[in-house]
Amino acid sequence: MKQTKLKDIGEFSLINSLQKLIESSAPNNIDPKFQLVAGIGDDTAVWESPKSTQLLTTDTSVEGVHFNSINSQWDDIGWKAMTANLSDIAAMGGIPLYCVISLGLNPDSFTSDILSLYTGILEASNEYGCRVVGGDISKSVPEFINIALFGYCSQKPVTRFGAQVGESVAVTGTVGGALAGLKLLTNNQDKAFSSLTKLERQHVITTHNRPHSARIHEGLKLASSGVSAAIDISDGLYADLSRLCDASKVSAKIHQPLLPVNNSLKSLSSKEQALLALQSGEEYELIYTAPSALVQQLNNSLLTPSTIIGEIIQQEAQSVTVLDRNNDQLCLQVDGWDHFIKK
Amino acid sequence: MKQTKLKDIGEFSLINSLQKLIESSAPNNIDPKFQLVAGIGDDTAVWESPKSTQLLTTDTSVEGVHFNSINSQWDDIGWKAMTANLSDIAAMGGIPLYCVISLGLNPDSFTSDILSLYTGILEASNEYGCRVVGGDISKSVPEFINIALFGYCSQKPVTRFGAQVGESVAVTGTVGGALAGLKLLTNNQDKAFSSLTKLERQHVITTHNRPHSARIHEGLKLASSGVSAAIDISDGLYADLSRLCDASKVSAKIHQPLLPVNNSLKSLSSKEQALLALQSGEEYELIYTAPSALVQQLNNSLLTPSTIIGEIIQQEAQSVTVLDRNNDQLCLQVDGWDHFIKK
Numbered sequence: 001m002k003q004t005k006l007k008d009i010g011e012f013s014l015i016n017s018l019q020k021l022i023e024s025s026a027p028n029n030i031d032p033k034f035q036l037v038a039g040i041g042d043d044t045a046v047w048e049s050p051k052s053t054q055l056l057t058t059d060t061s062v063e064g065v066h067f068n069s070i071n072s073q074w075d076d077i078g079w080k081a082m083t084a085n086l087s088d089i090a091a092m093g094g095i096p097l098y099c100v101i102s103l104g105l106n107p108d109s110f111t112s113d114i115l116s117l118y119t120g121i122l123e124a125s126n127e128y129g130c131r132v133v134g135g136d137i138s139k140s141v142p143e144f145i146n147i148a149l150f151g152y153c154s155q156k157p158v159t160r161f162g163a164q165v166g167e168s169v170a171v172t173g174t175v176g177g178a179l180a181g182l183k184l185l186t187n188n189q190d191k192a193f194s195s196l197t198k199l200e201r202q203h204v205i206t207t208h209n210r211p212h213s214a215r216i217h218e219g220l221k222l223a224s225s226g227v228s229a230a231i232d233i234s235d236g237l238y239a240d241l242s243r244l245c246d247a248s249k250v251s252a253k254i255h256q257p258l259l260p261v262n263n264s265l266k267s268l269s270s271k272e273q274a275l276l277a278l279q280s281g282e283e284y285e286l287i288y289t290a291p292s293a294l295v296q297q298l299n300n301s302l303l304t305p306s307t308i309i310g311e312i313i314q315q316e317a318q319s320v321t322v323l324d325r326n327n328d329q330l331c332l333q334v335d336g337w338d339h340f341i342k343k
Numbered sequence: 344m345k346q347t348k349l350k351d352i353g354e355f356s357l358i359n360s361l362q363k364l365i366e367s368s369a370p371n372n373i374d375p376k377f378q379l380v381a382g383i384g385d386d387t388a389v390w391e392s393p394k395s396t397q398l399l400t401t402d403t404s405v406e407g408v409h410f411n412s413i414n415s416q417w418d419d420i421g422w423k424a425m426t427a428n429l430s431d432i433a434a435m436g437g438i439p440l441y442c443v444i445s446l447g448l449n450p451d452s453f454t455s456d457i458l459s460l461y462t463g464i465l466e467a468s469n470e471y472g473c474r475v476v477g478g479d480i481s482k483s484v485p486e487f488i489n490i491a492l493f494g495y496c497s498q499k500p501v502t503r504f505g506a507q508v509g510e511s512v513a514v515t516g517t518v519g520g521a522l523a524g525l526k527l528l529t530n531n532q533d534k535a536f537s538s539l540t541k542l543e544r545q546h547v548i549t550t551h552n553r554p555h556s557a558r559i560h561e562g563l564k565l566a567s568s569g570v571s572a573a574i575d576i577s578d579g580l581y582a583d584l585s586r587l588c589d590a591s592k593v594s595a596k597i598h599q600p601l602l603p604v605n606n607s608l609k610s611l612s613s614k615e616q617a618l619l620a621l622q623s624g625e626e627y628e629l630i631y632t633a634p635s636a637l638v639q640q641l642n643n644s645l646l647t648p649s650t651i652i653g654e655i656i657q658q659e660a661q662s663v664t665v666l667d668r669n670n671d672q673l674c675l676q677v678d679g680w681d682h683f684i685k686k
Contacts, residue, residue, distance in 0.1 A: 037396065037500065037502075038500070038502050041503070041590060042435070042502050042503050042504075042590070043400060043430075043431040043432075043434040043435050043503070043574060043575060044398040044399055044400035044431050044432060044434075044435050044437065044492075044494070045398065045399045045400070046396060046397070046398055046435065046496070046500050046502070047396070047397050048395075048396055048397070049392055049394060049395050049396070049397045049495075050394050051392060051393055051394050052391075052392050053380065053389060053390070053391055053392070054389070054390050054391070054392045054493075055387040055388065055389055056387055056388045056441060056443055056476060056477065056491070056493055057386060057387035057388070057443065057477060058443040058445050058477060058478060058479050058489075058491055059445075059479050060445045060447065060479045060481045060489065061481075062447060062481045062482065062483045065481055065482050065483070066481070087386075088386040088387050089386075089387060091386040091387075092385070092386050092387050092389065094387065098399060100399055100400065100401040100491055101401075102401050102402075102403045102489050102491075104403065104405060104447075104487060133399060134399065134400060134401065135401060136401050136402050136403045136489075138403045138404075138405045138408055138409070138487070139405065139408050140405045140408070140485065140487060141485075142483065142484075144447060144481070144483060144487065146401075146403065146445050146479075146489040146491075148399070148401055148443055148445075148489075148491025149387075150397075150399055150493065151387070152392075153389070157380065157381070157389050159380075159381050159385050159389070160384070160385050160386070161385075231386060232386060247384060247385070
């Protein structure tokens, strides 16, 4: 069957199809206090708002930088682009509400792929009653997806800058899988992973391509219990915890044996596990700081329990230190992610 | 002097510079009821909100499609990208408030150019007390600028779908200059413009590169006077009026001699003037519909007066008809703008 290309149908026919797709799958669990007055098809989206605390975030995925349609399905690419934004709302303890989607598209793209991309976006957003209310479509090679997501807090939002010395550092779920999956997708002969079974390989690839949903429920619990600071993992546990420490003007001590490494990676060496756990980005777990008793108490109510991995300390030199099982400092070359500097 | 490139300083150094630039030029005229709690540097921006009607819009500019840094200065490119978004808020009768900026950047870009781009963005946004509260930076060639802008209405927003049969169609300011400027930038030997003086040429080029500010004040007046429908000109008077008609399920009859053509184009043939006036995009004037008495009354209070150019009619076939001075239908091949279909 010959597939329709974007250059055959044009921008307005595409927008029409997307609008139908969005309206046919509009979530029915949006807070009625935020009633939509005008969605797609006017100069801006319009909605009513009660008195509240409001949130706005944005995130872009660029072809060849953040995603690669050879290794990933289009619906997974859309799902992840949306989840990256939802996860930022989760880290504040917020509820996602309305979003606008801007696409840069190659005229030679198949419209079925773009509809699939959007289907993934809607799967992720609808899960939390979040609705697409507008957007913008441009020509661009490489392609890109930009989402700006608006949400609100029904309680005090959790920022990055409240961590206190003596508190525990905890992380929800497990870490390391997304980076392992990416490395296997890039080189399925990678010797570092020769000990993994076929099922374990498949599992970490899925963790990369379609991670768990954003931790919205967990973020709400963290906010209502009054944890002191939180951040989501988008650039890796080490990099994101460093940011939280910088914002709070404190340091953190992490115990490598406590890292909740993805189960599929347990056959790797402990150093390899630690490197993956500390550097794996787009993992979308939440890191937070709180007294250890509160972490224990929270774990009784979180859908995805958390693990204490260290504590907040006062230290001048370095914001995050990792200790091995002998309490010796691990000398790890933990790379941050910089879009521009050539390595 | 050797200019610093993006690949020399990296993403985080750039973000640091941009953050300083933004904070040093934060507007001091933001409505205090919408107090910012957390801006750049957390997972999302956070602000307080009173009960209100809220607006969200987004617009993308892609290098080679929407802008060209050979013909335009970087601060003008930024100014226009922001104005495109502000203009959408203006068309609803809203007040712009907070925005997030996503940039796709070439590692070989000069950081001074990116700071200049941002300076233009801030010049446009600060004029209306609108504040940058976050963003995202990615690697991308071609480069792109995406802005998502949040605003609010202190009164009922003006949508596209309220135009009534018998009402007048009016447009603020003048039209046609931006397209003439673009044509001259692309081909300064274009014979169609041989009658223009040097000053007139410079004027229309400026109209293209740095148009007037978004019509925020005018939009507020339109909303408070209760006009029935409005839209801004981003794709051309003809295309945008057609959209307003489609949304309102009516048609419009436009009288060519009434079109408020840019003064610098008065030496052109009337047909050439009409084509430019009808097709000129990124013009950022407001088209609105209202009883003619209301238009007259509004003109006493608008900073930029408007001109009645036709009326809303009921007609099945075509949404916008253009009549010449003899009331004969002008047979114009008015092109819409489609990002994808090959002409």
